Structures are given as C-alpha cells and as structure tokens.
Amino acid sequence: MIPFTATTIIAPSTPPGEGMRSILRISGKKAFEALETVLPSNFSCPRKFSAFFTSIHIPHLPPIPALVLTMKAPHSYTTEDMVELHLPGAQALVEEVLTFFLSQGLSLAKPGEFTQRAYLGGRINLMEAEAILALIESSSEEELAFAQKFISSSRGQEMKKVRDLLAELLAEVHGFIDFPDYDVEPEEEDAFHQKIQEAWQKLKSLESAFFQQERVDQPRIAIWGMVNSGKSSLFNALLGESKALTSPTPFTTRDILEASFNFHSPSQRKWTCRLVDLPGFHDKESADLNELEQLAYQRTLETLGEMDFVLFLWNPKEPEKVQKKHLEVLLEKNIPLRILSIQERVSSQDEKQNGAGKQQKKDCKARLENSENRIEIQTQNQKKEFEITLLSLTSQEELEALKEELATYFSFQERGFFSQQQREIFLRSLNALERAAQMDLSSVELMAIEIEEALDALGILTGEVVYDEILDILFSRFCIGK
Structure with a gap:
C-alpha cells in the first residue's frame, strides 16, 4: 500500500x-x-x-x-x-x-x-483507473460493456507477473555486476537469455490489447429478419439506390446481396463498410422448408458468423417466439446487433389522398408499444434486454441517425480502449526489453539499464511506480466525487 x-x-x-x-x-x-x-x-x-x-x-x-x-x-x-x-x-x-x-x-x-x-x-492499477473513467464516460451500451469487461479482466495481473520476472532478472544482472570475477558458464548465460526472451514474449502477447490492428478489410453489416420484414427496402434506403428487388411477396430475397456502403461519423470521418442483405427466415420448422429454402437458410447462418454487426428487423405482426429464437442465434455468436422495426411504406399520393400512410404508421407504432418496445433474450450463457427502435425509411433524418450510430460504434471499436499515454508507456517497456534481449553479458551494465527501464514502465501501468504528472493528467478528467 x-x-x-x-x-x-x-x-x-x-x-x-x-x-x-x-x-x-x-x-x-x-x-x-x-x-x-x-x-x-x-x-x-x-x-x-x-x-x-x-x-x-x-x-x-x-x-x-x-x-x-x-x-x-x-x-x-x-x-x-x-x-x-x-x-x-x-x-x-x-x-x-x-x-x-x-x-x-x-x-x-x-x-x-x-x-x-x-x-x-x-x-x-493505472489501467483499471482508465477503465473506471471509460465506464463513467461511456455513451453507448457497447462502450459500457467494453469498460466493464476490462475492469474484470486479468491483464493487470498478467503484467504484474511479467514485472515480477523482470525483477528477478534485474537481481541476477546486478549479481553479475557486483561479482565481475565470477566466470559465467555458457549454460548459465543461455538460461539467463532464455528468461529474458520469455519475459519479452509474454509482454509481446499483450501488445494486441494496446494496439488495435488497422483493418485491411471493410467491416460487414448484415440486415436480417423474418421474410418480408423490409430488409431489402432498408438495404436500398441506406445505399440510396435500388440494388435489391423488393416485393410484398415473401421470400423475394433468396441470394445474399452485398454492396459498398459509405457513411460519416460525428467527427466527419468517412467509413466504408460492406452492407449485406440476407435472405429472411420463416416461421416454419427447419424440416418443413423446401430444398432451396434450406440451402438459403444454412448459407445465411454461415454468413452471419462473418458479420461485424447485424441490423435485425423485428416485425410486430409476426410470431414473437420465432423471432426471439433467431435473436438467440446472434447472441450465442456474440454478434453486436441493433433491433429495428420498419414502418409500413405507402406512396406519397396515397398519403395525400386518404391519410393511409399516417394511419399505418400509427398502427405499427401501437403494435410495437404493446410489445413494450423492449424484449429480453436468454441463452444458456447470458441474458440481455434489447430496445426495439421504430424506423421510417422515408425519413432521411432517421436514416442519417442510424448511420451515425453505426459510425460511432465502429469508431469506438477501432479506437480500442487504452489511451495514447498508456500505449507509449507500454512501448517503452517492450522496446527496452527487446534491446536487453539483444545484448550479451559483456554489456551487462547497459543490460541492467534497459531492464530497469522496462521494469519502471510496467510499474507505472500496474500501479507500483508513481509519477505525479501522469496521475494529474488522468485523474483531472474525472468528475468530483469519483
């Protein structure tokens, strides 16, 4: 303490x-x-x-x-x-x-x-303090879950183990310095270098936690739901053009459609994703599907495993049980998702003549409100509650809000959790240890300096070394009372 x-x-x-x-x-x-x-x-x-x-x-x-x-x-x-x-x-x-x-x-x-x-x-430790700050500042369910997950993770403990190993190595190095006349056997030097390599490998394995690798592929967003739930209509509305055939006839989409999808984050960063229109599922049992329907269904389930995000279309007119069953599939695959319910679409001429559009919107909203706008999905491993958002495909404002939400989600995923300050401290430790690993015992004094550098940097992250300026920067970002 x-x-x-x-x-x-x-x-x-x-x-x-x-x-x-x-x-x-x-x-x-x-x-x-x-x-x-x-x-x-x-x-x-x-x-x-x-x-x-x-x-x-x-x-x-x-x-x-x-x-x-x-x-x-x-x-x-x-x-x-x-x-x-x-x-x-x-x-x-x-x-x-x-x-x-x-x-x-x-x-x-x-x-x-x-x-x-x-x-x-x-x-x-310092990383857990940053996680608490992220918890306080989280503005979405994804950010909140990410911060909670880190607070309960074991990365801090893993770093402490590496630091303990470095402390042992430093003690050995000082032994070599204090007794220069002691002849080190080749086997003893090999064992020492093996320990340094082991410490470096353990630290290197944590690097991915600090640095999110930039994606070379584009994130993929799937649109999925029951047949005739408006998937292809949403696909076209987000793209701003008619790429998919739409029809009141169920099971119009039998193939997987994919197109490039551009949108901007609140900071005006441009994002390019792949938008995927998947065939809808029936309220039939799998055994009751014909051969073509079964093939489309299996391909859809396989494709879902490759998705980074799913827009699930909830239809309040259809059986709740079958839709929940397919939401369980997404939850078990740990695929991030958003549940939407599409308002019925009518022509502007019909809406002007008899107000049919307004009435249909009211009917859809009423059905959704009767389902309390939230649903609870439970699998063997977890239980989660989702909000169902009503979406009008004729409202450009609502479509832009959806795009902004997607951009915010992917921006957060790319940014990762750790601050730039933490990344720099981690790199100091990793690079110092790498330099030490390349030296032999003829440069034992320089080796001691590098191991001490690695040890100090890790100590800042694990809370065993305290630098006032680092603490001032971090804790000034908290609100009073926290």
Whole structure:
C-alpha cells in the first residue's frame, strides 16, 4: 500500500440537480470522527463495514433522515476509512450538510481524488483507473460493456507477473555486476537469455490489447429478419439506390446481396463498410422448408458468423417466439446487433389522398408499444434486454441517425480502449526489453539499464511506480466525487 495524505476529503458523488437521493462521500483518517459530529448523542459510529438508518443533526436544520454506510480501512474503495451519507435529494439541503463538514476541517475532494486514492492505496492499477473513467464516460451500451469487461479482466495481473520476472532478472544482472570475477558458464548465460526472451514474449502477447490492428478489410453489416420484414427496402434506403428487388411477396430475397456502403461519423470521418442483405427466415420448422429454402437458410447462418454487426428487423405482426429464437442465434455468436422495426411504406399520393400512410404508421407504432418496445433474450450463457427502435425509411433524418450510430460504434471499436499515454508507456517497456534481449553479458551494465527501464514502465501501468504528472493528467478528467 502506498501512503497518502492525512487529509480527509468529502464530495457529493451524485450529480447536482433534482433526484430522490443524494450521496455525500467521505474518505480519510477522520471520516468516522466527522460522522460522529452529526449523529445523535447516544449513537456511536461503528468502526467496521455497516449500513444503518438514522438522523443526522446539522445546526439550524431539523433532523435529516439518512442511510449511513461505514467502511473500515483497508477494506474500502479508497483503502481508507470511508463514510457514505445517503440523503434526501434536495440540492440546498446537501449543500448545507457539505458546508457544515467543510467547516469541521474536511477538505473538498478534487476531481477523481477518490479513485486516485484507490490507485495510490493499491486497490486498482493505472489501467483499471482508465477503465473506471471509460465506464463513467461511456455513451453507448457497447462502450459500457467494453469498460466493464476490462475492469474484470486479468491483464493487470498478467503484467504484474511479467514485472515480477523482470525483477528477478534485474537481481541476477546486478549479481553479475557486483561479482565481475565470477566466470559465467555458457549454460548459465543461455538460461539467463532464455528468461529474458520469455519475459519479452509474454509482454509481446499483450501488445494486441494496446494496439488495435488497422483493418485491411471493410467491416460487414448484415440486415436480417423474418421474410418480408423490409430488409431489402432498408438495404436500398441506406445505399440510396435500388440494388435489391423488393416485393410484398415473401421470400423475394433468396441470394445474399452485398454492396459498398459509405457513411460519416460525428467527427466527419468517412467509413466504408460492406452492407449485406440476407435472405429472411420463416416461421416454419427447419424440416418443413423446401430444398432451396434450406440451402438459403444454412448459407445465411454461415454468413452471419462473418458479420461485424447485424441490423435485425423485428416485425410486430409476426410470431414473437420465432423471432426471439433467431435473436438467440446472434447472441450465442456474440454478434453486436441493433433491433429495428420498419414502418409500413405507402406512396406519397396515397398519403395525400386518404391519410393511409399516417394511419399505418400509427398502427405499427401501437403494435410495437404493446410489445413494450423492449424484449429480453436468454441463452444458456447470458441474458440481455434489447430496445426495439421504430424506423421510417422515408425519413432521411432517421436514416442519417442510424448511420451515425453505426459510425460511432465502429469508431469506438477501432479506437480500442487504452489511451495514447498508456500505449507509449507500454512501448517503452517492450522496446527496452527487446534491446536487453539483444545484448550479451559483456554489456551487462547497459543490460541492467534497459531492464530497469522496462521494469519502471510496467510499474507505472500496474500501479507500483508513481509519477505525479501522469496521475494529474488522468485523474483531472474525472468528475468530483469519483
């Protein structure tokens, strides 16, 4: 554990504004003492992990009902004594309570200071701190899931193992330096070099986690759903031209159609993908399909495994069971997807004459609302809830919004998770170790310098080496109370 300041800090951990509850968070050596100044006189603060309802007493205010959580060091988020006060959400009330605690000698926490203390206390490493920030800043389900996945991953532990191995190597190198008259046997030198190679290989295996390889192929986006659900119409609408034949007759699309699809991200980056129109599935059992239908169905399932994203078209007029069954297929294949429901299409002449278009849109929306706009899909390994979005193919605004969502998704996938700062630190370690691996024991002093460089760089990532400027940059990006 790295020692930190004796200052006890306090800050709201919920955003300002209206809400049912607000949370004040306190961390530091005097957290429990500060709590006791507002508890009833006959109530002592438990010095352990506990949760209890009570009232807190602030001068000039009536008793305030509160849920209080106490956490004893080092078994807390910051590894210090911690207190959380869950109060009624009135902003003026929270400010009064905060002002009182500040008058008692507590300090207002800086942005990210709670997470900074967790890092300095050894609770998390630098990569996990970045993951927490990504969790806070996530603006889509994909970003949220990616950050959650990293927080629970073992990459930090893998790096610590490499660092432990480097520490052993450095100790051996200093042994060679301290005893220059010792004759190193060839077998001993070979074993030493083998350890360096092993450390370099382990570090090299983590490189792909830091650097997303630029794709040489174009991402592929499939459109899939039941027969006659509007797949080909969406295909044409996104492309801006009639590439696919459309008809009210089911099973019009029997072949897999593919075309180049261009769109722009919010930052105006141009994306080129392959848009794929897949044959729709029936509500029949597989045994009831004719030979041509079975062939198309099998080819579709094989092609889905090659897709980077799927636009699944939900038809509220068709049986829910069969559509859920095919969504389970996508979930089991871990294919990212978006569920859309296409509004019926009518000519502008019909819409002007009798309002048929408006009525059909209302009917479609009503059916969708009856299904609560959300569906839950469960497989053997996971359960997930999806939102169904109503899409009008005649609305250019809605089509552009869909393109922007796809661009945002692929931009995030390409960007990856790690910051540029982390990549540079990782490369410092990898390159230093590679240079060390190319030396022999006649350059043992230079080898020691390179191993120390690799060791220090890894230590920054794993939280065992602390550079103030790096921490200042990272934690200043957090909001107060985190």
